[in-house]
Amino acid sequence: MTEQHINYQRVAKAIHYLSERQAAQPSLAELANHVGLSEFHLQRVFSEWAGISPKQFLQFLTKERAKQQLRKASVLEAALACGLSGSGRLHDLMIKAECMTPGEYRSLGAGLQIVYGIQASLFGYCLIASTQRGICKMAFFDDLGEEGAVLHELQQEWPAADLQRDQQAVAGVFTQVFSGRGDPSAQLRILLKGSEFQLKVWEALMAIPHGELCSYQQIAGAMGIPSSVRAVASAIARNHVAYLIPCHRVIRSTGEFSQYRWGAQRKQAMLVHEAAQTPI
Template identity: 75%
Template sequence: MSEQHINYQRVAKAINYLADRQLDQPSLADLASYVGLSEFHMQRMFAEWAGISPKQFLQFLTKERAKQQLRSNSVLDTALICGLSGSSRLHDLLIKTECMTPGEYRSLGAGLQITYGVKSSPFGFCLVAQTQRGVCKIAFFDLASDEASVVQELQQEWPAAALARDQSAVDPVFVQMFSTAAVNKAPLRVLLKGSEFQLKVWEALLAIPDGGVCSYQQLAGAMGLGSSVRAVASAIARNNIAYLIPCHRVIRSTGEFSQYRWGSARKQAILVHEAGRIAGEVIGE
């Protein structure tokens, strides 16, 4: 297991601890003791991983902070109306979506060659699968022994496709997604397979600005589907492309982070990671 993966597990443990005890405002000493590190190493590791300190995390991702962000959904409305997706580094990669045709959708991937690979990422182990037309699955998991079940899930999603493990073929996608030194500005394509309604919801997720969150109600309302909040939430839960299609940015209207297909702790970790990139502009205002 790589050092990066071990550090992610420690940070995830720290995030859960701080989130569960945010009203008590635990000290760095309390946190370090819980995770099993010295105060010095706890502070340094958290800051290096997230870009902000544990104390700043408490200030930034409290329920009240999330609720404040949810009050200003005009940014999301504007982005959806204009077809924009914010100015994050992730979306500077020019994510372009391509959708399966109804006939291709019914064929269950017949004739498709899917290559996949697995690497450690800032958020645990990550499987990336792609076709010649784009990335068709991204999934996170915690234990190396879980890889087989994730690959099986991929095959179930594309039962008629041919799967082949080819790490070198998908390595460029990992670099574009997770390396701050990535210089490849070519569009990163994703291939979406779902109903017309699901595709509409997944493409709308791309409009949520980096570092921001919205509620299920806000997303549905901005799409003109205010009476279909439950259906929108169901479509979000069926998203197969983690991180690039940012379903992690949708939370409950109460400010609760709620469930996430790849784990609620991971959802918070991704939001913390994104918050760290803009913390210099927000924290200390």
């Protein structure tokens, strides 16, 4: 287990405590006591990992800030209008999305070789599965005891594919995903498998800029289907490529952070990490 992963676990515990007790505005001393670190050590670990202090994160959690972000509906609409979905520059990383054909979708991955690996990442343990055409799955989990369930999910999604564990083969992908932003020469490819509607929703998600938030209603509206909020939410929940397809940037229109396939606590960690990296 890397120091980065250990610090994520500490910060995640702190995030959960602050989220549960937001209204009470807990002090640094209370938070440090809960996490089991000194105030100085917690302040340093939290700030190094998230880029902001625990107090600043508590301010970030307020609904008022989230609601301010949600007023920027034009951000997503403009991004979609400029054609950022599909094969263009989708968000901070250069990502090229390729969709499986209907025939390939029905074949359940027959003839496809998938290599996968698991590594301690910035947001907990991370499984990445990749083909010659790009990443086909990315998932997060907290404990190595959950590895079997994550692998079973991969097998269920690609039942006819040839799955092989190869840590070395995907090491470069891990590095590329988590090494930071802004390298235009390092293009990531993802391979999407879903219905036509799901693919459109996932492409819309990739148009949400780094550090921005959108509501389910705004996604549906920007796609021209304002009455299909539930269908959009269902498609978002079926996203197989965490983080790169940023479904964590979608919250409720009330400003509340809704549930997340890989854990609401992890979603908050991702959002605060991005907010700290985004210029005001």
